[in-house]
Amino acid sequence: MKVILTCLVSILTMVVANGQTPVQSYFEWTNLPFTKEELNTRRENLMTELAQLNKKGLVLIPAKDGFSFGETFRQTDDFYYFTGLELPNAILVFNLNNQKVTIYTPEQDIRFENSSRKNDFPGRPLLYDNSIINRTGIPLASIEDFTNLLNLENSNKSKILINNGRPSEVKFAPNDYIATYSPVQVLIEAIKKKHTDLSFENIYEAIAKVRMIKSENEVKILKQAANITVKGIKEAAKAIKPGIDERYLEGVLEGDFKKNGSQRLAFGSIIKSGPNSHWPWRILATHYNRRNHIMQNGDLVIFDVGCEYVQYVSDIGRTFPVSGKFTNEQKEILMMETKIADEIIKFLKPGITFKDVQKFTNTIIPEHSKKYMQVGLFFGHHLGLSTGDPNLSNAPLKPGMVFTVEPWYYNHDNNISVFTEDMILITEDGCEVLSSDLPRTPEDLENLMKS
Numbered sequence: 001m002k003v004i005l006t007c008l009v010s011i012l013t014m015v016v017a018n019g020q021t022p023v024q025s026y027f028e029w030t031n032l033p034f035t036k037e038e039l040n041t042r043r044e045n046l047m048t049e050l051a052q053l054n055k056k057g058l059v060l061i062p063a064k065d066g067f068s069f070g071e072t073f074r075q076t077d078d079f080y081y082f083t084g085l086e087l088p089n090a091i092l093v094f095n096l097n098n099q100k101v102t103i104y105t106p107e108q109d110i111r112f113e114n115s116s117r118k119n120d121f122p123g124r125p126l127l128y129d130n131s132i133i134n135r136t137g138i139p140l141a142s143i144e145d146f147t148n149l150l151n152l153e154n155s156n157k158s159k160i161l162i163n164n165g166r167p168s169e170v171k172f173a174p175n176d177y178i179a180t181y182s183p184v185q186v187l188i189e190a191i192k193k194k195h196t197d198l199s200f201e202n203i204y205e206a207i208a209k210v211r212m213i214k215s216e217n218e219v220k221i222l223k224q225a226a227n228i229t230v231k232g233i234k235e236a237a238k239a240i241k242p243g244i245d246e247r248y249l250e251g252v253l254e255g256d257f258k259k260n261g262s263q264r265l266a267f268g269s270i271i272k273s274g275p276n277s278h279w280p281w282r283i284l285a286t287h288y289n290r291r292n293h294i295m296q297n298g299d300l301v302i303f304d305v306g307c308e309y310v311q312y313v314s315d316i317g318r319t320f321p322v323s324g325k326f327t328n329e330q331k332e333i334l335m336m337e338t339k340i341a342d343e344i345i346k347f348l349k350p351g352i353t354f355k356d357v358q359k360f361t362n363t364i365i366p367e368h369s370k371k372y373m374q375v376g377l378f379f380g381h382h383l384g385l386s387t388g389d390p391n392l393s394n395a396p397l398k399p400g401m402v403f404t405v406e407p408w409y410y411n412h413d414n415n416i417s418v419f420t421e422d423m424i425l426i427t428e429d430g431c432e433v434l435s436s437d438l439p440r441t442p443e444d445l446e447n448l449m450k451s
Contacts, residue, residue, distance in 0.1 A: 025125070077384075238451065246272065262308060267306060270302070278410050303320070324446060344361055
């Protein structure tokens, strides 16, 4: 290793002497969001979980491709969770046969390479950057050696363990003419073609068990993401008035997110009013021009929004009257919906399951509203590195779990829809509402618009 460091110093000296921009090290550009000890605990937790299931073989977790086509690079969730690194084009390997963890990485960061502009693209070593190893506690190996590893495992007809993204059979890349592939599907497809004797198994449930429980540091980050979102909604609420369009409010909201430290959105902001308010986001998003209604007196405007902070996300929702004052009917329905949310939140505590929450929720929704408040398992979803963080629907709630409570009311018959969403942290004796600083009663929401 001393020889490698000496070579790097020599290269750096030559570059400086020739007037070239010096090579850039990984941690000159970024930092590690968690301690080496916490990251190691996360990896040990996964190994322990898999050992209890008597799993053997290789766990493979791919990083994201380095080229970003204009947007800022965002690492895949699992890779980031277990390493804290924004390393591109790498593969994290848990070898369950010898209990070793290794990152197989390119020698150089391809994003820092451009042969025609060497001064502007000075190069960045990855494989031989000792600071990456020292600060994460994970050994690095060349991505070129990854093929040799799989060749060896192929000869032993080993099993490849991957997170399929949901609890089901391994989902291979479709052979449709048009499709979107995940990094995991791309990896599986390459392995299938190059190493035909390897088999695959989904370890989504093991990953979910580890990632569902947030550490103190994760909770701090999630609280900050919630705070930023609350401030953004408060700021945007002041701009609501007849004649304003939905994208204008998006601009106010998202600008405030950035002012307060958010690096990016958790998802495309859903601000929908009038006739748009009656439709879920997947319907509205089929045509981007549809998502820009000009608000009018009598309309309600729904916020279903979130920011991302240090790669962790928020997701919070409120309903406001465009005129500044709810009608009696709007107020009555909003109070009914928020009462359901309040009852759900009071019901939450360690030991119960989402199935219990579902049964309870169905007993408190008024009969005449059930048609407009269709619930599957539960009015909510886990939060963490994504708004669909890995979770097990039958797992008892435990301290450290973070998810949303978001009963919605979509009434196409009477053209009225309301929505309230809060972020919840399960504690030792109940729960904490991370978005509690945002008003939710009709009167307080009206006052917020005037402030």
